[in-house]
Amino acid sequence: MRRLVAGTGWKMNNGIADSIRYAEELRSRIAAMDTSAIDVYVLPPFTSLTTAAYAFDGSPVAIGGQNMHWEDSGSWTGEISAPMLLEAGCRYVELAHSERLQHFGETYELVRRKLDKAMSVGLIPILCLGELAEEKAAGRADEVLASQMLTAIDGQPDTRVPEIIMAYEPRWAIGMAEAASPGYIAERHRALRNILRKHCGDEVAEKTRIIYGGSVTPENGKDILEIEDVDGLFVGRAAWKAEGFARIVELVSEAARRKQLA
Numbered sequence: 483m484r485r486l487v488a489g490t491g492w493k494m495n496n497g498i499a500d501s502i503r504y505a506e507e508l509r510s511r512i513a514a515m516d517t518s519a520i521d522v523y524v525l526p527p528f529t530s531l532t533t534a535a536y537a538f539d540g541s542p543v544a545i546g547g548q549n550m551h552w553e554d555s556g557s558w559t560g561e562i563s564a565p566m567l568l569e570a571g572c573r574y575v576e577l578a579h580s581e582r583l584q585h586f587g588e589t590y591e592l593v594r595r596k597l598d599k600a601m602s603v604g605l606i607p608i609l610c611l612g613e614l615a616e617e618k619a620a621g622r623a624d625e626v627l628a629s630q631m632l633t634a635i636d637g638q639p640d641t642r643v644p645e646i647i648m649a650y651e652p653r654w655a656i657g658m659a660e661a662a663s664p665g666y667i668a669e670r671h672r673a674l675r676n677i678l679r680k681h682c683g684d685e686v687a688e689k690t691r692i693i694y695g696g697s698v699t700p701e702n703g704k705d706i707l708e709i710e711d712v713d714g715l716f717v718g719r720a721a722w723k724a725e726g727f728a729r730i731v732e733l734v735s736e737a738a739r740r741k742q743l744a
């Protein structure tokens with residue numbers, strides 16, 4: 483059975499003081515919850531990583547970077563490497579977020595190099611995959627998702643693919659008033675699992691987590707978690723307050739219990 487995931491990326495929010503406040507509040511809000519069956523992550527900005535790592539130490543919350551470079555060190559002004567993330571206390575790294583592709587010109591070819599480095603040092607990649615509105619309108623969503631995923635995982639042995647968390651984040655649904663519809667999410671998650679099945683085999687497809695992100699809230703999260711191929715939630719704005727993320731963690735924990743009983 484796949485462990486469900488509850489995650490949030492803070493983007494360019496929460497400096498050191500706010501990170502401490504958030505961590506203290508989140509810890510107290512989730513202290514009484516049974517989170518033993520799920521994985522929880524928070525992705526602070528780089529300057530808050532070490533602080534957040536200490537502030538969440540001993541809690542169910544692990545931290546991760548929002549991006550990284552593919553080299554270990556060198557003349558790459560403004561960049562952060564995988565060993566630096568590890569040293570700062572990270573367990574995860576987010577790759578290919580829509581805003582990285584849109585504003586910073588990242589491509590899945592660069593993402594492939596980053597993913598390879600992350601895997602080689604033991605960071606868990608959260609690999610974002612998602613189609614643009616135009617690609618959706620042209621009926622090309624699954625073709626785009628296949629190309630993104632296969633480019634990013636090219637060169638990885640099949641047996642290691644389940645270590646990657648695939649995050650389906652339709653680019654037209656990020657930062658919006660509404661998430662994609664449950665029917666649409668179900669179709670894309672099924673398609674993503676079928677891509678894994680075709681290229682990496684049944685066992686890899688069954689083991690790999692595919693989480694959904696894009697305008698998730700505590701209100702719509704429960705229905706999204708009911709979808710068979712959805713293995714967790716990746717939340718932006720609705721989790722920028724500790725209270726909101728605590729509600730998401732609770733929803734995911736409850737969904738994990740339901741799946742265990744089913």
Ligand code: PEP
Pocket residue numbers: 491579651655656657658695696697698716717718719720
């Ligand atoms: C995101 O940016 O990855 C995201 C899911 O944001 P939001 O939940 O705010 O749409």
